Amino acid sequence: MDFNFFNSIFSANLLIKIITLIAILFYAIFTFVVFTQVKVMTQILHLPHINGILKIISLMNIILAISLFVFAIVIL
């Protein structure tokens, strides 16, 4: 058996997994920036009902990004 071949496949898998997790982590940080920016804009411009909806959407974005990150750690 060619153990080097299996080793290289394993390390390639691991490398892709790490790159994927880093990309999702960066995305999660980015969603947090979006949420902060929405919060700042809602303080500048007060539109009572609409601002609430936008805050919820940006918060959902963070939750989904974190969930994907956890999901990726579990299944990859």
Add this chain to the structure above:
Amino acid sequence: MPDIFLAPKQNEKRKMRDYANESHVNIFSSFCQNPIGVSFQTQKPHEVIILFLRSHFATNSSWIIFTVILLTLPIIINLLLPLFRIDFFSSPTVVRFTTIYVLFYYLMVSAYAFISFLHWFYNVLIVSSERILDIDYSDIVVHNMAEAKLSHIEDVRYTQSGFIPSFVNYGNLFVQTAGTEENFEVRSIPKPREATDIITELTEKK
């Protein structure tokens, strides 16, 4: 007794607001005269918002179409894969990676749509009884605000060119201010002639 001093301010506010033309601002509003339920951070207690403007909703069509294309792309690729005899789902590892990438892709597309919407939503021009205020949300990490007193406005003009702007009735509005204050330029606002008339009328009163 202190009420005697409050009453004139309320009357003044009442005079400035044209109740016949009041309108509620909803999530897709782009032209609101005497909007109800809108205020901004630096608004003074006696200050009334006369006009609330942002680009026409039709200007969003490019990113909406692009988002729809991006959303349907994985479905089309999935339908085309058997034609090229590519079996993506033969190995469990590939299935796991594909699942994550597809979910990640859809999250990024939704974020792109949301940011594009925010870019449209928070690019606003407000004309109040005292001043004109331009809120710009140019980038996800950049926003800026510019304002000028109505008495400092020297010239208001608009341009409307092209088939779609003429058909849907939107155009660009330019507000020139005196001295070192910033000039304002709002692109693709609905009813530009009406907006110009309202701002001109307000500046003449000042």
